[in-house]
Amino acid sequence: MIIGNGAAGTYAAEQLRKLDIACEITIIDDEKYTLYNRVSLPRYLKGVLLEQRVYVRDMEWHTNNRLDLRLETKVTQVDFEGKTVAIEPGGEIPYDRLLIATGGRPNPLRAAGADRVKGWFNFQYFDETKAMVAKIPESKVAVVLGGSFIGYELTEAFAFRKLETHWLMRGPWFLRRALDEPGGEVVSLLAGDAGVQLHYEEAIDRLEQSDGRIKVTGSAGFGATADIVGVGLGLTMNIDLFKDTGLETNVGVKTNEFLETSMPDAWAAGDVAEFYDVVSQRHHRMGTWDNSLNHGRHVAKNMLGAKEPYVEVPTYASGMFNSNISVMGVTTEEEPDAEAIVEFDLAGRNYKRLFFLGENLVGAILVGKMKGRKKVLELISSRTPIERREQVLEMLALPETPARPAAAD
Numbered sequence: 001m002i003i004g005n006g007a008a009g010t011y012a013a014e015q016l017r018k019l020d021i022a023c024e025i026t027i028i029d030d031e032k033y034t035l036y037n038r039v040s041l042p043r044y045l046k047g048v049l050l051e052q053r054v055y056v057r058d059m060e061w062h063t064n065n066r067l068d069l070r071l072e073t074k075v076t077q078v079d080f081e082g083k084t085v086a087i088e089p090g091g092e093i094p095y096d097r098l099l100i101a102t103g104g105r106p107n108p109l110r111a112a113g114a115d116r117v118k119g120w121f122n123f124q125y126f127d128e129t130k131a132m133v134a135k136i137p138e139s140k141v142a143v144v145l146g147g148s149f150i151g152y153e154l155t156e157a158f159a160f161r162k163l164e165t166h167w168l169m170r171g172p173w174f175l176r177r178a179l180d181e182p183g184g185e186v187v188s189l190l191a192g193d194a195g196v197q198l199h200y201e202e203a204i205d206r207l208e209q210s211d212g213r214i215k216v217t218g219s220a221g222f223g224a225t226a227d228i229v230g231v232g233l234g235l236t237m238n239i240d241l242f243k244d245t246g247l248e249t250n251v252g253v254k255t256n257e258f259l260e261t262s263m264p265d266a267w268a269a270g271d272v273a274e275f276y277d278v279v280s281q282r283h284h285r286m287g288t289w290d291n292s293l294n295h296g297r298h299v300a301k302n303m304l305g306a307k308e309p310y311v312e313v314p315t316y317a318s319g320m321f322n323s324n325i326s327v328m329g330v331t332t333e334e335e336p337d338a339e340a341i342v343e344f345d346l347a348g349r350n351y352k353r354l355f356f357l358g359e360n361l362v363g364a365i366l367v368g369k370m371k372g373r374k375k376v377l378e379l380i381s382s383r384t385p386i387e388r389r390e391q392v393l394e395m396l397a398l399p400e401t402p403a404r405p406a407a408a409d
């Protein structure tokens, strides 16, 4: 029994079927779609990817692989002792082994008027993205709130669609817990190059409908009349249904290195799994596609009787305003005690921040040139002791970039 048909749930089902042709596999999901690629949603929003290309698996594939996928069905309760799940609609179903792959849901905008005003969107689901795609052609002005990845994906897409785009962040710069001020500045310069207007230490206080448009009032003086408002304020993990079941949870579902939960015959994978990471030697959660996919494939083996630890350096790589960003391993976002060293080149829009715990390199963020990324990954995963931290920066050294004309900055 698998709860959730995202990357973690679907790739687990695929691997289970590959390894065991006989087992019965049921997947329950409350959305109406077979697996689609959330990572493709920004390109679909930008208008550079067709809707059909967002899907990863179709119903025929599920039928051919004898995967009993029940869409638009919610798991409302799990009885870990009796080994049953209650589904709505549908009643109760027994299971032998359970995989929790429920991911997270976006935090809503808590601003006055948000419950009444139409035209603001989170960015997590296909349906929200389709609604934004329908709205963009009739839009001129966009406002985005959120200083993390979803905030920038929305901002980049609106700017790419030639909307006047305002990007509001509650913090002093992008990814304020993982980047320092120069890192934030490189991202601001890239956003500015793309025509985005940035507003720091701002939030949305009030939304009002006005002639079919949205009057946006900020908390620190911002004001605009927008046609579309995008909101990226992080995720809350879907763990509510496990309340009072005894399952150990924190922000997500706690697991050991084998992705086993605290309950017998129950595993967790993907965004929702707060797993013991043998590379960084601590529990944490990763909100990335690769991690969900790899978790799914890995956990299938353990569900079938293996006991293999999950050993993988989490990575996130994405385009960013005509440049690139890559996050590897653990940063100060997850591990505030990590020590960082930095090198940057504002004119060339390049930035590197390396994170250390003791003599080990545990993570890195690169913006701009990606030279040395593979080597950094190797050093993180091999836990090679590093004598002199600057050595790693030297290894990533970039050729000097001539300064850009002042106007371009």
Ligand SMILES: Cc1cc2nc3c(=O)[nH]c(=O)nc-3n(C[C@H](O)[C@H](O)[C@H](O)COP(=O)(O)OP(=O)(O)OC[C@H]3O[C@@H](n4cnc5c(N)ncnc54)[C@H](O)[C@@H]3O)c2cc1C
Binding pocket: 003, 004, 005, 006, 007, 008, 009, 028, 029, 030, 031, 037, 038, 039, 040, 041, 042, 073, 074, 075, 076, 101, 102, 103, 104, 123, 124, 125, 150, 153, 238, 241, 269, 270, 271, 272, 286, 287, 288, 289, 290, 292, 315, 316, 317, 318
């Ligand atoms: C716009 C966007 C851009 C992204 N870009 C990147 C990127 O560039 N690179 C990257 O690595 N990652 C990116 N990500 C993150 C990545 O997509 C996620 O980490 C990954 O898809 C999570 O997969 P998952 O299977 O763990 O969870 P999910 O995909 O969230 O799947 C969980 C499913 O379970 C369902 N569910 C929850 N509770 C229940 C219940 N009680 N009953 C039934 N069903 C339930 C949910 O509705 C959902 O369908 C992006 C995400 C978004 C939204």
